[in-house]
Amino acid sequence: MSNTANSNNIPSDTSVIKSENELDDLVSQLRQTINQGDWLVQNTSTKWEQENPELAKQWREAMKANQPNETIEQ
Numbered sequence: 001m002s003n004t005a006n007s008n009n010i011p012s013d014t015s016v017i018k019s020e021n022e023l024d025d026l027v028s029q030l031r032q033t034i035n036q037g038d039w040l041v042q043n044t045s046t047k048w049e050q051e052n053p054e055l056a057k058q059w060r061e062a063m064k065a066n067q068p069n070e071t072i073e074q
Helices: 013-036 045-051 053-065
Strands: none
Touching: 045 053
């Protein structure tokens, strides 16, 4: 094998750059989708608390237990 990097299962410089560019493209697409969508507008923490009152209560209790000298907004 002529390419030492590939024979050791180490990606070549060009494949690393290509992977980074693809990842950048995916992150850009995700940001654009989040910014253009209304999911975050419709799915608020208040709505979640109303739909999951027992779990919300447990979460608040856990937060209180992990913050000894600070108050938690309610």
